[in-house]
Amino acid sequence: MTFDRTRGSLYTILVVIFLSNSCLAEYVRYDRAKTYSFDCPEEFRKIIENHPKFRATRNKVTLELWSYQRGTSDNAIAFVTPEAEAQFLSLLQHYQLKYRVLNQNVQKAYDKEKRRMKKRKFRLSSDAKGILSMDEYHTYEEIEQYFKDIDEVYSEKCKLFNISATYENRTVYGIKVSQNLTQDTVKPSVVVVSGLHAREWLGHATALYILNELVHNRQNKTIHWMLQHFDCYIIPVGNPDGYVHTINKNRLWRKTRSINLGGVGVDMNRNFGYHWGEEPESNLPYDEVYAGPEPFSEVETKGIVNFINNTIKNHAIYLDIHAFMQAFLMPWGYTKSKPEEYRYLKEVCANIVKRIKMSNGNTYSCGTPPDLLYITAGTSMDYYYSQGVPISMSVEVRPFSAEANMTESVFKASMAWPPDQIVPTGKEVLVSLHEMAKYYINHEEELGRNK
Structure with a gap:
């Protein structure tokens, strides 16, 4: 009993030390990197x-x-x-x-990015409620206000959800966009999640672009068709604590901000409870792909899963947005083996790649993580496919462009993507969602895994 109390006290002391170091840490610089x-x-x-x-x-x-x-x-x-x-x-x-x-x-790019964000004083005037500029990156507070304004101004077609509190007591938000919330119908649902990896700002911005189009551009044929057939749920900032940390403390922070005995943070996209912890590196607390002490250990991961599983009926499509590799990834990530219905995923992926190529000349790859990269266990994509979602994929958005000089400039920017990449990237991912949605409608009977 005494030993247990001593061990508990030691753990508390270590957590306090980690918290103190975390709060007092200066801005991490990457000069000469x-x-x-x-x-x-x-x-x-x-x-x-x-x-x-x-x-x-x-x-x-x-x-x-x-x-x-x-x-x-x-x-x-x-x-x-x-x-x-x-x-x-x-x-x-x-x-x-x-x-x-x-x-x-690379620090020069981060300094430029920080100056640009600090210089811009974003204020929502009364006539700009529910509008967010798509040509720059936004702070968590600005995004949070945008969500609340959408919920207020467009209450007949948008509903804001407080999915969960975070480790540092922020909020993970989700927004449902529907053709008409007053109608009591159950349409197939599209779920878009981004920001599980904090530093991938272009992913957050891409999800915000999609949300903005769904809300403000309903006269567009693609948007009108999507909302006619689907309810859409968008979670643009899945890891708010990490995102704030990338702005204030460390631009390259990837994980959550929870404290553990070996370090700080967990890779949310290794923390889902399907073949969790099967990567050797994911057991190391300092590693960038640390999977956590147990599946769904992070309040943010658990909150997103509980929200999707308990709120969304007829979950048809799941898309997790990351950056950057310019590829669409399909299950499975945890093994080289392919799922039984792989041919359907492969067909929809081929349709997406072809459509993007036709629209702007950009080339995306298509395959499973082991085929294109390496084994990735405990991912959200695998988890939702295992739960019966017929089309569950992950996209790694652009660094490459049909223009060679743009590719060079994005890489030189070193994770600090130019803001003028937000809209073109958003258009590519919106095209991909449209292709997934069309494929689902045309093959609903064969794809009905979760019914």
């Missing part, structure tokens, strides 16, 4: 991802692959800090791999 483009065979990827020198510390990333696709060009983009650069270059030279520097100092 670079981005490299380099040849990256599969064997080399495994070497750098498992190298102890390149592991993340409690507060800071040292080296990460930001873009890599197996079986394509064997080229990768890596973020490299000064602490890891010498070892990284030594390995490249040892294996005689070609490389070049894309950005000599």
